[in-house]
Every structure is written in C-alpha cells, then in structure tokens.
Amino acid sequence: MSGAVVTKGGVSRWFRRGPWEAGAMTLIGGGIVMLVQPWSIDLYSYSFVTILAGTVGYVIVSHFPE
Amino acid sequence: MTTILQPDDATIAGMSEPARSRATRRVRGLSDRAIAWLFVAPTIALLLAINIFPLVWMIRLSFTSLNLSMSYLPLRFVGLDNFRDILTDEDVWFRLQTTAQFVIWSVALQVVIGYGLALLINRQFRGHSFWTTIILLPMMLSPAVVGNFWTLLLQPQIGPFNYVISLFTGVPPSSFSMTGQVALAPWTIVIVDTWMWAPYVMLICLAGLRSIPDYIYEAAEVDRASPWRQFWSITLPMTVPFLMLAVLFRAIENFKMFDMVNLLTSGGPGSTTELVSITLKRAAFEKWRTGYSSALAIILFVTVFGAANIYVKALNKVKQR
Numbered sequence: 450m451s452g453a454v455v456t457k458g459g460v461s462r463w464f465r466r467g468p469w470e471a472g473a474m475t476l477i478g479g480g481i482v483m484l485v486q487p488w489s490i491d492l493y494s495y496s497f498v499t500i501l502a503g504t505v506g507y508v509i510v511s512h513f514p515e
Numbered sequence: 516m517t518t519i520l521q522p523d524d525a526t527i528a529g530m531s532e533p534a535r536s537r538a539t540r541r542v543r544g545l546s547d548r549a550i551a552w553l554f555v556a557p558t559i560a561l562l563l564a565i566n567i568f569p570l571v572w573m574i575r576l577s578f579t580s581l582n583l584s585m586s587y588l589p590l591r592f593v594g595l596d597n598f599r600d601i602l603t604d605e606d607v608w609f610r611l612q613t614t615a616q617f618v619i620w621s622v623a624l625q626v627v628i629g630y631g632l633a634l635l636i637n638r639q640f641r642g643h644s645f646w647t648t649i650i651l652l653p654m655m656l657s658p659a660v661v662g663n664f665w666t667l668l669l670q671p672q673i674g675p676f677n678y679v680i681s682l683f684t685g686v687p688p689s690s691f692s693m694t695g696q697v698a699l700a701p702w703t704i705v706i707v708d709t710w711m712w713a714p715y716v717m718l719i720c721l722a723g724l725r726s727i728p729d730y731i732y733e734a735a736e737v738d739r740a741s742p743w744r745q746f747w748s749i750t751l752p753m754t755v756p757f758l759m760l761a762v763l764f765r766a767i768e769n770f771k772m773f774d775m776v777n778l779l780t781s782g783g784p785g786s787t788t789e790l791v792s793i794t795l796k797r798a799a800f801e802k803w804r805t806g807y808s809s810a811l812a813i814i815l816f817v818t819v820f821g822a823a824n825i826y827v828k829a830l831n832k833v834k835q836r
Contacts, residue, residue: 480821485611485612497598
C-alpha cells in the first residue's frame with residue numbers, strides 16, 4: 450500500500466506539467482530562432498524538426514497533472 | 516426533453532416487448548444530448564469541410580510532386596523531398612530572414628509607440644475619448660484598403676508623403692520612391708504596418724495600465740517616489756504581461772503578413788520585401804508547384820501553431836493575474 454503511494458508520488462513528481470511545458474516552449478522558441486537566424490544553414494535545416502518536436506511535446510505535456 | 520406525442524396506454528400494452536420499447540423511445544422525442552448534437556452538427560460539418568479537410572489534403576499533397584501547370588501527369592509520391600528542398604534552399608532561408616527583420620522592427624516600433632500612446636491616453640485629459648477614437652481608426656481599416664491608400668500616399672509624383680519628407684529634408688519629392696528603392700522599401704512596409712497596428716498595442720497596454728490599483732501610486736506618493744521612479748517600479752513591471760501579450764500576438768500576425776505587403780510592394784524591388792508568405796504565394800500560384808508550396812505551408816503552419824501555444828500560455832497567465 451505504502452509502496453504504491455510512493456510510486457504514484459514519484460510518477461506525479463516526474464510528470465508535473467510546469468517544467469515539461471517550459472521545456473516544450475523552450476524547444477519551440479529555439480526552433481523559431483533557428484528558422485530565422487542568418488548565421489548557419491545547418492541550424493535552419495534542423496529548425497522545423499525542433500519546432501515540430503516542441504509543438505507535439507507541448508500538446509502531450511499540457512495534459513499532465515498540474 | 517418533454518414528451519411530444521402520447522399514445523394511449525392500451526395501445527402500448529397490446530404490443531410485444533421489443534415493439535413496446537421502440538414505441539416508447541420514439542414517443543419520448545429527442546434527448547437533451549441529441550438536441551445538443553443536432554445544433555452543433557452543422558458547425559462541426561462546416562469546420563470539417565472548410566478547415567480540417569483542406570489541412571489533411573494539404574498534408575497529403577506535401578508528400579507529392581504535384582504541379583498544377585502539369586496536372587495531367589500522374590501524382591507521384593516523393594516522401595520528404597519537398598521538405599528537404601525547402602529546408603536546404605537558401606532563397607527560402609533569406610525570405611524567412613526578411614520576414615524576421617520585418618517582424619522585429621515593426622513589433623518593436625509598435626510596442627514603443629503603442630505604449631507611449633497608452634501612457635498619454637491614460638492621463639484622462641480633456642477630449643481623450645475623441646483622440647482615442649481617432650488613434651484607433653487605422654486599426655479598423657481593412658489591410659487591402661490600407662495597402663491601396665498608402666500606395667497612393669507614397670507615389671513619388673502625386674503622393675503627399677514625399678512632399679512632407681522634402682519639407683523637412685530639402686530633398687526633391689520626385690527624387691526618391693519609398694516603395695521602389697532597395698534601401699527604403701523594407702522601412703516602408705514597417706512604417707505602414709506600425710501606423711496600422713500601434714493602436715492595437717495601445718489598447719492592450721491601456722487595459723494593463725487601467726488594471727493597476729490607485730492605492731499603489733498613493734503609497735508611492737506617500738513615500739515621495741518621483742514619477743520616473745513610479746514608472747520604473749510600478750507601471751512598467753505591472754504592465755509587462757500585457758506587453759508580452761501584445762508582442763506575441765503582433766509577432767504571430769506579422770509572421771503571416773501577406774495582403775498589405777503584397778499590395779504595397781509585391782515583394783519588390785527585386786525580392787527586398789519578399790516575405791515568406793509572398794514566396795509561398797509565388798510557389799503555389801505563379802510557379803504552380805503545389806506539392807512544394809504545401810510543404811512550405813505546413814512548415815509555416817507548425818511554426819505559427821507552436822508560437823500560438825506560447826501565446827495562449829501567456830494569455831492564461833495574464834488572466835490569472
């Protein structure tokens with residue numbers, strides 16, 4: 450019984466919405482900067498994948514508990 | 516839902532069990548849930564037809580080599596080739612940089628001017644309602660009207676803009692063209708966009724300024740804080756969430772900007788003011804590269820969708836305040 454509570458607490462500690470949302474938003478913001486920066490075409494090439502990962506990640510983590 | 520038809524009990528009693536059940540269900544009419552679905556169904560059908568279906572179709576086309584000028588050719592599946600072409604194309608990369616420069620300069624000017632106007636209007640001087648209406652006028656115009664209107668204003672021969680500039684600088688009015696010169700055209704679209712949308716930023720900032728309780732300023736007065744100190748310690752920190760909201764909203768809108776710039780410069784001279792939305796239009800409706808332009812549209816859609824998520828998050832923070 451107490452083990453289950455610890456596990457549940459551990460899971461909810463790991464899957465809190467706040468930090469994951471912040472991470473996803475950082476990924477989106479970073480991807481947008483990569484898309485429009487004037488320095489490296491390699492960064493530009495990987496920008497869409499970064500934005501897509503951030504956006505899909507955001508949609509998923511926005512369903513995590515507060 | 517109330518019963519709309521009541522058969523007599525003797526008729527129902529005479530039926531077999533399944534028939535009785537069916538008859539009872541029929542006479543009771545529609546449930547609240549069914550009626551709710553009935554009302555929502557047309558909207559859902561419209562959304563599916565106008566939004567979701569074209570989006571799904573565009574995703575499908577982005578993986579093909581469809582060219583509408585050669586639509587007689589069989590549709591060929593090319594996988595991620597269109598995406599690879601776009602994400603290694605230096606021209607598209609430069610157009611995205613042009614778009615970013617336009618977004619940064621126009622949003623920065625809109626925020627500075629909009630915030631300044633909001634501070635002035637918030638002083639509640641005599642006739643401030645009248646001036647608020649006048650300031651808000653450009654925002655209420657259609658971008659198509661603004662584009663045509665400014666095209667006339669900026670005409671080197673007959674437009675008054677050049678004459679006003681020549682009054683201050685002494686440069687002959689017909690010696691320069693705001694929309695036709697490489698050095699001036701990017702600033703022209705920034706100026707026109709700022710003219711149109713600074714009032715919108717002003718409105719958001721005004722909402723932020725009016726949400727600050729008076730007692731905070733009264734406490735600052737008691738502490739003998741100077742107006743400058745009050746601005747930096749109270750006004751600005753308490754309106755920052757509203758400013759963030761304005762910045763995000765205008766940045767998303769300007770990233771998608773098409774109509775006004777297309778009417779003013781059509782992306783010219785050369786490709787100096789060619790924003791990525793104009794590149795998309797050219798690929799889709801001048802070069803007829805439908806598969807390629809669908810892929811570019813998806814890249815822009817995902818970018819705007821990602822930025823909109825951040826915007827909604829910022830909006831919720833402001834609401835919680």
